Amino acid sequence: MNFKLELERRLNEINNILEGYLPKEEGLYKTLIMAMNYSMTAGGKRIRPMLMLETFRLFNGRDFDLLHPFMVAIEMIHTYSLVHDDLPALDNDEFRRGRKTTHIEYGEAMAILAGDGLLTLAFDTAAGAYERVDGSSLDAINTYKRIMRAYKLLSTKAGIHGMIGGQVIDIEFVGKAVTKERLDTMYLLKTGALFEASMMIGAILAGANDEEIDIISKLAADIGLAFQIRDDILDVTSSDTVLGKPVHSDEKNDKPTYVALMDLEQAKNEVATVTDRARKAYDALPYQNEFLKELIIMLISREK
Amino acid sequence: MNFKLELERRLNEINNILEGYLPKEEGLYKTLIMAMNYSMTAGGKRIRPMLMLETFRLFNGRDFDLLHPFMVAIEMIHTYSLVHDDLPALDNDEFRRGRKTTHIEYGEAMAILAGDGLLTLAFDTAAGAYERVDGSSLDAINTYKRIMRAYKLLSTKAGIHGMIGGQVIDIEFVGKAVTKERLDTMYLLKTGALFEASMMIGAILAGANDEEIDIISKLAADIGLAFQIRDDILDVTSSDTVLGKPVHSDEKNDKPTYVALMDLEQAKNEVATVTDRARKAYDALPYQNEFLKELIIMLISREK
Numbered sequence: 235m236n237f238k239l240e241l242e243r244r245l246n247e248i249n250n251i252l253e254g255y256l257p258k259e260e261g262l263y264k265t266l267i268m269a270m271n272y273s274m275t276a277g278g279k280r281i282r283p284m285l286m287l288e289t290f291r292l293f294n295g296r297d298f299d300l301l302h303p304f305m306v307a308i309e310m311i312h313t314y315s316l317v318h319d320d321l322p323a324l325d326n327d328e329f330r331r332g333r334k335t336t337h338i339e340y341g342e343a344m345a346i347l348a349g350d351g352l353l354t355l356a357f358d359t360a361a362g363a364y365e366r367v368d369g370s371s372l373d374a375i376n377t378y379k380r381i382m383r384a385y386k387l388l389s390t391k392a393g394i395h396g397m398i399g400g401q402v403i404d405i406e407f408v409g410k411a412v413t414k415e416r417l418d419t420m421y422l423l424k425t426g427a428l429f430e431a432s433m434m435i436g437a438i439l440a441g442a443n444d445e446e447i448d449i450i451s452k453l454a455a456d457i458g459l460a461f462q463i464r465d466d467i468l469d470v471t472s473s474d475t476v477l478g479k480p481v482h483s484d485e486k487n488d489k490p491t492y493v494a495l496m497d498l499e500q501a502k503n504e505v506a507t508v509t510d511r512a513r514k515a516y517d518a519l520p521y522q523n524e525f526l527k528e529l530i531i532m533l534i535s536r537e538k
Numbered sequence: 539m540n541f542k543l544e545l546e547r548r549l550n551e552i553n554n555i556l557e558g559y560l561p562k563e564e565g566l567y568k569t570l571i572m573a574m575n576y577s578m579t580a581g582g583k584r585i586r587p588m589l590m591l592e593t594f595r596l597f598n599g600r601d602f603d604l605l606h607p608f609m610v611a612i613e614m615i616h617t618y619s620l621v622h623d624d625l626p627a628l629d630n631d632e633f634r635r636g637r638k639t640t641h642i643e644y645g646e647a648m649a650i651l652a653g654d655g656l657l658t659l660a661f662d663t664a665a666g667a668y669e670r671v672d673g674s675s676l677d678a679i680n681t682y683k684r685i686m687r688a689y690k691l692l693s694t695k696a697g698i699h700g701m702i703g704g705q706v707i708d709i710e711f712v713g714k715a716v717t718k719e720r721l722d723t724m725y726l727l728k729t730g731a732l733f734e735a736s737m738m739i740g741a742i743l744a745g746a747n748d749e750e751i752d753i754i755s756k757l758a759a760d761i762g763l764a765f766q767i768r769d770d771i772l773d774v775t776s777s778d779t780v781l782g783k784p785v786h787s788d789e790k791n792d793k794p795t796y797v798a799l800m801d802l803e804q805a806k807n808e809v810a811t812v813t814d815r816a817r818k819a820y821d822a823l824p825y826q827n828e829f830l831k832e833l834i835i836m837l838i839s840r841e842k
Binding site: 344346401 | 561565566567569570571574618622625627628645646647648650651653654655657658659661662665666668669673678679682683685686687689690693694696697698702703705706707709710720723724
């Protein structure tokens with residue numbers, strides 16, 4: 235398998251799916267929709283929908299019509315969180331992925347409402363999955379149950395005891411010395427929660443059993459944690475051009491990180507430990523998806 | 539029926555239900571949860587959950603366990619919209635219902651995240667309804683379908699083609715002369731959409747048929763419209779003390795209103811016309827709920 239070529243193919247596949255779900259830029263509130271689509275098409279890596287899709291494939295999921303709305307939903311939730319995070323009252327970032335942030339391009343009021351719009355549209359899109367079920371099929375009741383379980387998981391992991399909780403801790407920790415344990419809690423919520431939702435929803439909709447979903451949940455949490463420690467390392471070792479955003483921003487913003495807590499080598503060892511645990515969990519699964527395995531390795535050892 | 543006494547009883551009933559669903563103020567993101575609960579307990583009139591509950595009763599709904607999560611969800615959505623609307627970048631209001639607004643009390647970053655938290659928790663709470671269904675009952679599949687239809691409606695009416703669209707039009711219209719038709723569009727989205735969601739979800743979960751749900755949808759839109767025109771009138775005729783917020787704010791903020799568009803008597807006639815249409819629609823329904831009828835009249839002819 236040529237991983238780079240396959241990655242490119244998947245990225246195109248996902249971008250095509252997303253495009254089909256973006257709202258039309260028309261009507262009295264056209265500017266709002268333009269602001270939403272501006273942030274959705276800013277060239278993201280589509281990690282979350284990709285993890286969802288490949289976990290669905292890992293468990294031999296068949297009905298992609300039910301999966302697509304959830305892939306779109308998770309990317310909308312991730313995107314809204316970036317739009318709100320970039321606001322002046324929060325991180326006050328003017329650039330992301332090499333482009334002006336939404337509030338710089340459309341103003342602060344529109345950025346707040348565009349974020350609200352994306353979050354609501356995420357749940358609306360996911361909720362639309364049920365309309366695609368053949369209600370007369372023998373298995374309809376189980377399909378409905380899986381959709382509702384996925385819908386519940388999406389909101390829980392995106393919510394106050396998930397991603398939003400992580401963002402709040404992130405703010406509260408600024409300028410404070412924190413323990414590794416607390417930093418892990420923040421990372422597991424801020425990044426891990428949506429990774430978990432992505433992979434667990436892929437598994438649930440494919441019909442995985444509870445034991446398998448539990449393994450996937452732990453695997454996803456570890457990937458999120460390693461991904462975030464890697465982020466800390468890159469903020470110190472990379473360059474603005476490679477990252478597409480300013481490096482050394484954590485130090486500038488007085489944010490606690492793994493690199494502030496220990497030296498670079500130790501931080502890299504932490505990534506290796508978590509990676510090793512994730513690899514063992516993955517190998518214990520009764521199915522294989524070579525692309526997913528490579529994707530996980532890439533997320534953890536990425537250079538940007 | 540003593541309407542005032544019954545209204546008080548319902549308000550207590552709803553406040554008790556809401557209280558049972560508020561998140562606990564604990565943990566690393568305690569401040570966020572305090573900010574969310576601060577806005578949820580600011581003494582709202584609970585119009586939306588009340589309309590939902592009474593429409594459910596109108597159609598002889600039985601399973602209140604399925605209804606309660608949706609009552610809480612609609613109030614959380616209404617509340618988040620107020621928290622974000624009050625932000626400096628939007629209406630920049632410092633007081634609401636006689637108390638400091640959330641961003642004045644907790645800061646802007648926390649107000650943005652508290653709004654996001656409430657919106658996400660709304661969908662999470664509603665999503666929890668499915669866990670209360672006895673999956674082995676003969677009618678389970680129909681109950682699941684009703685719940686999913688209610689989810690979809692909740693997110694659609696709260697979204698860009700519903701409430702959020704209305705908020706954007708509201709911003710876009712500032713300082714402009716608009717037609718009555720456009721003003722109606724804005725009101726039907728900004729206020730009407732959540733009124734529709736409230737009453738339609740009450741009807742759907744009670745098992746009303748499509749024709750009945752359609753009548754309820756139009757009735758709710760009219761109540762929303764009349765409610766909003768009434769708001770325009772009160773902004774001119776009431777006092778700060780009675781309203782709990784500054785009067786003459788529409789003129790100050792250069793917002794188009796019915797009162798700017800026509801004289802006060804004409805505006806009152808418009809309310810009367812819409813009210814008349816709503817009353818006829820209500821009377822055509824094969825069921826009766828005297829309290830709901832009085833509630834609708836109160837919403838339209840309210841003095842605060």
